[in-house]
Amino acid sequence: MKTEFSLAQLADPDIAEADKILRACVHCGFCTATCPTYVLLGDELDSPRGRIYLIKEMLEKERPPTAEVVKHIDRCLSCLACMTTCPSGVNYMHLVDQARVRIEETYSRPLSERLLRTVLGRILPAPKLFRLSLRLARFAAPLSALLPASAGLSTAPTLLRRARAMLALAPDRLPAPGPGGGSVFAAQGPRRGRVALLQGCAQQVLAPRINQAAIGVLTRHGIEVVLVRDEQCCGALTHHLGHDDDALARARANVTAWTAEAERGGLDAILVTTSGCGTVIKDYGYLLREDRDFAGAAAHVSALAKDITEYLAGLELRPPSGPSQQRFGDVTIAYHSACSLQHGQKITTLPKELLSKSGFVVKDVPESHLCCGSAGTYNILQPDIATRLRDRKVANIASVEPDMIAAGNIGCIMQIASGTSVPVVHTIELLDWATGGPKPGSNRSNVSRAQAGADDLNA
Numbered sequence: 001m002k003t004e005f006s007l008a009q010l011a012d013p014d015i016a017e018a019d020k021i022l023r024a025c026v027h028c029g030f031c032t033a034t035c036p037t038y039v040l041l042g043d044e045l046d047s048p049r050g051r052i053y054l055i056k057e058m059l060e061k062e063r064p065p066t067a068e069v070v071k072h073i074d075r076c077l078s079c080l081a082c083m084t085t086c087p088s089g090v091n092y093m094h095l096v097d098q099a100r101v102r103i104e105e106t107y108s109r110p111l112s113e114r115l116l117r118t119v120l121g122r123i124l125p126a127p128k129l130f131r132l133s134l135r136l137a138r139f140a141a142p143l144s145a146l147l148p149a150s151a152g153l154s155t156a157p158t159l160l161r162r163a164r165a166m167l168a169l170a171p172d173r174l175p176a177p178g179p180g181g182g183s184v185f186a187a188q189g190p191r192r193g194r195v196a197l198l199q200g201c202a203q204q205v206l207a208p209r210i211n212q213a214a215i216g217v218l219t220r221h222g223i224e225v226v227l228v229r230d231e232q233c234c235g236a237l238t239h240h241l242g243h244d245d246d247a248l249a250r251a252r253a254n255v256t257a258w259t260a261e262a263e264r265g266g267l268d269a270i271l272v273t274t275s276g277c278g279t280v281i282k283d284y285g286y287l288l289r290e291d292r293d294f295a296g297a298a299a300h301v302s303a304l305a306k307d308i309t310e311y312l313a314g315l316e317l318r319p320p321s322g323p324s325q326q327r328f329g330d331v332t333i334a335y336h337s338a339c340s341l342q343h344g345q346k347i348t349t350l351p352k353e354l355l356s357k358s359g360f361v362v363k364d365v366p367e368s369h370l371c372c373g374s375a376g377t378y379n380i381l382q383p384d385i386a387t388r389l390r391d392r393k394v395a396n397i398a399s400v401e402p403d404m405i406a407a408g409n410i411g412c413i414m415q416i417a418s419g420t421s422v423p424v425v426h427t428i429e430l431l432d433w434a435t436g437g438p439k440p441g442s443n444r445s446n447v448s449r450a451q452a453g454a455d456d457l458n459a
C-alpha cells in the first residue's frame, strides 16, 4: 500500500512503524474471510482491509477521526485472525493499537462512553475493586430485565444496553480469593526449576482455581512457583482501551518486579494462564522499545514469558501412580482455541497434544478461527456483536457433543459459559486432574442469568 507520510511525520518512531506496516499490505483482501466482524456485518469498513485504510487516512492526515471511523475501529475485536490469514505479514496488532491510542488522544467520545471506559479501565485491573463491583452487581441484577435489550447489530449500543450486558456477565457467586503476592510454593521432590506465575487481575477474582491448578501441576513435577509481590495487572485491559499511559506504567512496574525476583531467586520462566495477558507481556519488549531505561529488561521479560502449556510441553507430565489412577478415555473435550493463544501467540496444537497425551478425547471446534466475542471488554462495549459471536461459537461447540469445554483464557471461559450448560474449564484444570489434582468444577453458577442476556438477540 502506498503511503504519503511526510519526513517530519516519519521522524516519529510510531509513525515510522505504522508506515512499515501499511506498506506491507497489498490489499489482497484474504483477511476479510476470517474477520468475525466482516463475517457478521458484511461491511468492508468492518474488515481488516477497510480498517487499515481508515487508520492510514487518520494517521496521514493528522485529523481527529470522525464518529464513523471510530465506530468501525471500536468494532474490531483485536482477535488477530487477520494476522494469521495475511500472506504479507501485516502486523495489524501494532497498527490497531496505535489507532486506538490516537483515537483516545484526539476524539471526544460522548460523556457516558468516556465515563464507562474510565470505570472499566479503573475497576477491572484492580482485584479488590473488581470484587466489590461484582458484589454490587449481584444486588443490581434483578434490575437488568428493566434495561433495554439489543436494538440490532447495526445500531450503536447505548449505555443502558451495556449496563445490561455487564450485569449478565456478573457471576452469581464469587470464590474465596487465592494466595496473594509473595507466596512461594515449594517443589515436591528434587527441584527441577523455578518460575513466576502471573496472578492476573480479573482471573484471580473470578476463578482463582485456575492458578491453583497450575501450582498443583507445577509443584507436583518439581517446579517451585512464586507469586511475585508488587506485580500488577499486565496492562492488557487498558492497552486495548487505548489508555497507553496506564498500560505502559503497569508494564514498567511488572518488568521491575519480575527483574528483581529473577535477580533474587532466579526465574526460568514467567508463566501465564490467561492468554490475553500472555500476548501483551510477550509484547513488552516492543511496547517499551523506545524507553532507554526499560527496553533491555522488557525484552528479557518478554523472552521469559510463556503460556503455561508451552512450559508444560517441556516437562514429562506424569499421571498419578497407584490403583486409583483415573482414566479419561470416555471424557470428550471440545478445545476452544482462544484468539490470543492461536492468533496472538501462534500456539495451536500444544494444548490439544497435552490433553490427548493425558488421556482425554479432544475434539476441534468448527470455525475455530472465529472469536467467541469476549475480547477483553468487548462483550461489554459491543454486547450485540459479542453475543452473536458467542451464540455461533456455542452452536459450533455443541456440534461435537463434548462432556467439557477447555480454553486457555478466562475471558473466553466466562463468555462461553454464559451461553451453555456444558462445563467450561481451563486446560490446566484438566491437566491438574489428569496428574492427581481434583476434578474441575463447572461455571454453571453463571449460566442462568447470562442465558437471559443471550435471549436479547433472539427476541
Ligand code: SF4
Residues within 6 Å of the ligand: 024, 025, 026, 027, 028, 029, 030, 031, 032, 048, 049, 082, 085, 086, 087, 088, 089, 090
Ligand atoms: S490479507 Fe494482509 S495484505 Fe491482504 S488485505 Fe489483508 S492485511 Fe492487507
Ligand code: SF4
Residues within 6 Å of the ligand: 034, 035, 036, 037, 038, 046, 047, 048, 051, 075, 076, 077, 078, 079, 080, 081, 082, 083, 092
Ligand atoms: S483483529 Fe479480528 S476483528 Fe479486528 S480486523 Fe482483524 S480479524 Fe477483524
